[in-house]
Amino acid sequence: MKLSPQSQRFFTGLLLGLILVTTIGAFIPLLAQPNSSGRSEALDGAALSSTNVARHKNPLALTLNPSPKVGRGTSSYSLPFSQFWEKGLGDEGGSGSRPMPSSPHMASSPQILAQTNPLPGDIDGYWAAGCINELARRGAIVLNDLQPAPPDGPSLDLARFYPNAPATWEVVTTMLNRSFPTEAAYGGASTLETALGLASPVNMLYTFPAEYADPGRAITRGEAVTAIAAKAQLPYVARANELLRESLEDGDRVPPYAVEGTAAVLAANALVSSENPRRANSFAPITRGEVAALVCAASPDLQLRVTIAPARHAVPATLAAQAEPTEELRGVWLTNIDSEVLFSRDELAAGIQRLKAMNINTLYPVVWNMGYTQYPSAVAERYLGRSRRLWPGENPPFEAAQGDRDMLQELIELAHAADMAVIPWFEFGFMAPGDYPLHETRPEWFTQRRDGTKDIPMGNEVFTWMNPFHPQTRGLLLGMIDEILANYDVEGVQVDDHLGLPVDMGYDPYTVGLYRQEHGGSAPPDDENDAEWMRWRADKISQFMAEVRQVIDLRQPGGILSVSPNPYPFSYMKYLQDWPTWEANGMLDEIIVQIYRNDLERFVWELNKPATAEARKSTATSIGLLSGLKNRPTDMDLLTEQLEAVRDRGYAGVSYFFYQSLWSWSNEPLAEREQQFQTSFSQTAARP
Known part of the structure; x- marks a missing residue:
């Protein structure tokens, strides 16, 4: 039978299609063979x-x-x-x-x-x-x-x-x-x-x-x-x-x-x-x-x-406003740097009323800064030849205008009238300014690195370090602490991260001699991070803290020993400050760990550091918050989140560094910032 042209084209196409399918089918097994690793291509x-x-x-x-x-x-x-x-x-x-x-x-x-x-x-x-x-x-x-x-x-x-x-x-x-x-x-x-x-x-x-x-x-x-x-x-x-x-x-x-x-x-x-x-x-x-x-x-x-x-999916709840604790440390550090709140009674009165409206319950006024006391001190007069320097640098007209004013006594009277505790803050510990006159008159009081250098650059300033192992430098700090407890109605005293020693220091003649005496004549290791050498120095500093505890117990039984360290282990690795051991040995009544971070991630991570979390089980442990610096404002939203995180994790409270930055140098309008603080602390709270 003769096929039509259309039928011929149909069957021709069908035949070509079958040939194509058969050809592809023959090649597919070859393409699918395993490669050298045994896996198909x-x-x-x-x-x-x-x-x-x-x-x-x-x-x-x-x-x-x-x-x-x-x-x-x-x-x-x-x-x-x-x-x-x-x-x-x-x-x-x-x-x-x-x-x-x-x-x-x-x-x-x-x-x-x-x-x-x-x-x-x-x-x-x-x-x-x-x-x-x-x-x-x-x-x-x-x-x-x-x-x-x-x-x-x-x-x-x-x-x-x-x-x-x-x-x-x-x-x-x-x-x-x-x-x-x-x-x-x-x-x-x-x-x-x-x-x-x-x-x-x-x-x-x-x-x-x-x-x-x-x-x-x-x-x-x-x-x-x-x-x-x-x-x-x-x-x-x-x-x-x-x-x-x-x-x-x-x-x-x-x-x-x-x-x-x-x-x-x-x-x-x-x-x-x-x-x-x-x-x-x-x-x-x-x-x-x-x-x-x-x-x-x-x-x-x-x-x-x-x-x-x-x-x-689990649905995250929408949280109501966070409840305020009825017992909470609410502290503020008062400085004589970038702030004038300590420079007159009127400034003090206005500042304390402002903090009272914020329901702050504890003040930490600086009393030892840049190598001088900020209150009239007989101990400082005896050791340093100068009883007081309130301004952070040399300013004779200002000091003359202060007359015989006692900043600390004024502050205590005003704060206690507002139901606030006062814990004087020995900010500088063993740190000293680079241009300290004692470098000439008492060179043996200062420590050094292995190469003999002493300067410690910090920002635009240069500092040095007094030897925490020398009996006279230890006597200076112990004498000032005893003096304040004997003469002022305060709740206790505070030392901070400067009550330690930079890890690369300790190679001065006095310390080397002391180490040799206790190690059969052997000199300290050249490696500043040698574990035994670090532990020896840290233990000496811990012994000094035990002496501070003894002075408080003898002079003012029940007085608070507060310490405001860096987080551990940084505090130990950089400054030989073994504050967890101080806490474990019952020396401390209050700890305020400085967690000055500008993001929530690192802040919360620091909150969960084992040493910090462990300390709060037996000692009132709070967190230091950076409310800002002159060239580094802290956003109010971040400060609020940090406070919420502290409360959520069961810490005893917070303290803000420092007074002036609560209000100044902020990115928000002042009224907005004050309103947020008042919202966060809308109720009074007792100290823990």
Whole structure:
């Protein structure tokens, strides 16, 4: 039968099509042969089983454009998850029917990932299947690690994730490193921090118990959540404990090491669960599938976040105004630098009334600064040849105008009338100005470095250090402390971070001789950071503090010994000030740790330092806040957040450095700043 031209063209095309299909079929096995590493080349990701093809409607999408990075902070999570789902972007338990952008953290090409990474065949019906599949596309999850891989490479039909298997640290760190940026770990990082490549100690794993970080150990939900918060660099939450208590049924049972991380994940709308999202379940073992879900929820990549349904998310509570404690230290340091509040009785009266309106209950006036006393001192007259210098430098007309005025006595009278405690502050400790006349008259009082140098540049100033081991310099400070307790009605005395010694000092002849005397003639090590040499000097300073304690107990039983140090271990490593030992030995009545930080992250991290957290268990421990410097104002919003963080973590209170910066050099209008302070301290509070 003769075919029509149309029929001839049809059958010719059909025949050519069959030939083409046969030819391609012959080449595909060659293209899919394993490479030298045993892994198939790009087309092995195309060999999907019928089950995977049904589940992943478009698995071979050729173009996956990387999504832009999403910034840190709550703004990254500002759009409610329900709105993503209303727009049709969520697909929990399903395939993700549209091509999803690759995470910006993935190192491999998104096009290659879409074609080479096998999808697990054991997650059908799993509550976070959409999340796991998307992580699998990106190569972010661990597959086939609990059974031997097939000899011809990871077949998609045989790929297994084991979502219900316990998650170990090894699996979790691998998933996190594949999902978030990884850097070289900071010096001194713990085993776990090193495994996660955390570049800064300011992370939520810093206080995680090191012995818990065994790679093969199955971990708890609280541990995994904390690791995710650290790796994702989620921001700290000022009112972390309150947020947990108000948002979760078991929020008050989150272990201490997991509080910051759990609160951060919760605040980021990333705390997800298959059963009851309102429970942290911190002590429950966590599965691999649950870890994957948390990774998706915490990712900065929107296409990962929307794979978890809104119903699986814990909802962070909206917190009411923070309650004010009825007992709280509310202190302010009064200085004679960049402030005139101490320079006349009228200035003092006005300042104290201003602080009274703010419900401040404790004043720390400087009495020992720049090598001189700010009150008339017979001890200073005897040792230094000068009884008082109120101005921070030489200003004869000013001093003459002061006459026989006693600033400290005036302040005590005015403050006590306003129900405020007065604790004189020996600000300079053993530090001295570079141009101190005693360098000429008493050179043996000063210490030095190994090379003989003595100058310590600080900003635009140069300072030196009196020898804390020399009996006469020790006698000078002890004499002034005894004098104030004997002659003034004060609640106690305070020393600060200058009651120590720079670690590179101590090579003066007196100290070297003392060390030789106690070490069989051996000289101090050349290495200033030698552990025994550091401990010897620190112990001598601790002995001096025991003498201060003895003077107080003899002169004014019940008097307060307050210390305002730097955070430990910085205080020890840089200034040989071992204040945790002072506290442990019962020397201290009050501690105010100076945490002068201009961001909430580092501030809260410092709050959780072990020494600081431990001290508050037995000694009233408060936090020093930097209200500003002349060339460095502190925003009122940050100060308010820092106060909230201090209260939330159960510290005894705060003290502001310093009076003038409460009001001056601020970025906000004065009225706004005063209003915020009055709101923060709207009620009176007793000293702890």
